[in-house]
Amino acid sequence: MSYVSPPELVRKMVDAGQAKVLMSARDTVIRAYMAGAILALAAAFAVTVSVQTGQPIVGALLFPVGFCLLYLMGFDLLTGVFTLVPLALLDRRPGVGWRSVLRNWGLVFAGNFAGALTVALMMATILTYAFTVDPNDVGEKIGSIGASRTVGYADHGAAGMLTLFIRGVLCNWMVSTGVVAAMMSKSVSGKVIAMWMPILVFFYMGFEHSVVNMFLFPSGLMLGGDFSIADYFLWNEIPTVIGNLVGGPLFVGLTLYATHARTSAAPKEETADPAGAPVRALER
Template identity: 50%
Template sequence: MDYVKPYGVVDSMLAGGALKLSLPPRQLVLRGMLAGAYLGIGTSMAVTVAVETGYWILGSLLFPFGLALAILLGAEIITGSFALLPCAAVAGQKNAGLRQVCANWGWVFLGNLLGSTLYAGLFAIALTTAGDAQINAVGTKLIAIAEAKTNYYASHGTAGLLAAFTKGMLCNWMVSLAVVAAFMSTSFSGKILAIWGPTLLFFSQGFEHAVVNMFLMPVGMLLGANVSVSTWWLWNQIPVTVGNLVGGMLFTGLAIYGAHHTSAPAATPSVPATMPAQPGTARADQPGYSPSY
């Protein structure tokens, strides 16, 4: 069986958090850039399919490809780190102090922003033949999305900020759950399926993901959306990022850790001493341990 039980998932969450905190800034930024680009590619594909077919749900079914690619290739997504690193801190792991956790988040956030905006620029060039062609239906939709994700919230003032924050919180409850769910299986197909479900739930309902918006806002602005940089950050990026932090940390990371963490291994039937360890119960200090996250 390739299913990993919840206590084994928690072990992998802690090992994944420890591994993230051990990475140098250069790798955090580079891995963050790759994740930002992968999510941008998944988003542009989803919007293209939704526009060409007329069914948003079809685009939603395909979007998880980008997140699955990022998780399985070990790229760094800030929303996943929002769930895993607080667990490492609560567990008292080495180098999991507040300063180290915040520094890690900062480097990953920067990488995600660079990778997402880079792909946004490349996609805008491809979509408009470097500005020499008319904006097509996909470009028009991207403009509308960028304006709806900023100007709509701004028109509602404080209520708009609360809505953006809440959508961000709900989003990362699902997305960080997808990151954790990848630990539930030791097989490639099992990980893909575990990632796909929660990601579909977020995208199909229009919740707000900080890294996805790092692509949607710049590409919309490059295509002509009536959105300024200050409007983007004030009415979307900041409240959504804070919402992602709260949702991932409280509803996924600390909730699952609190529900299933044990100070000692769960009781199991007696087995020979030479029997290999069960999948998902490995620790970061064991040779060859390399969690998917």
């Protein structure tokens, strides 16, 4: 059957987390670089479609194409390893410790950022004819996104920071649901359908994805967005990474692991013997 049962799914999640931790540094960085680049292209595509059609829902419907492609090719996003890798640690898999987990996260972050930054530079070049003209409508939109989602949060102070953090939590709840849901099917079509739905939700709702933002904000700065590098890191990237780190493991990885890998004991039922004395039945 093409469907993977939840207990088997959790075993696959733990196996995937262990494999990512034990991967060589070279392979980890290359896969992360390609994931960041492909997701950045998908974000640029979605913004372009939204601007040209005037319908943000169209861009959101099409954005998951990038996520599906990078997943099917075995590339790694920071949001995905945030959810899968801790499960291998929790399951006490050989070769998996806190140092190796942090090493994996650091390498994936660096690779994702480098890939997204490469595409940001390419897109800024395209949208300005190598910085010789003002940005077109798409370029202006990317710049305005950067300002509204940095300075826009800062204008609200602590309330803005909390809002940003929660959007990061909700984002990786959805994104990691897509990563895990893809493992539930053994067919390409099933994987794509399972991924598409939660990714659509996160993008249209404007939740904060650390890797997408690695493209949007550097490109926004190159295109004249009214915010600074410090604004980007303090009022978006760092809180978004923390929110992503909380949302994926807490609402996806740990919940599935707790109820399908470390299940609680089945309840015992009381029955009565022929003499009327209660006895304990065997566990189901």
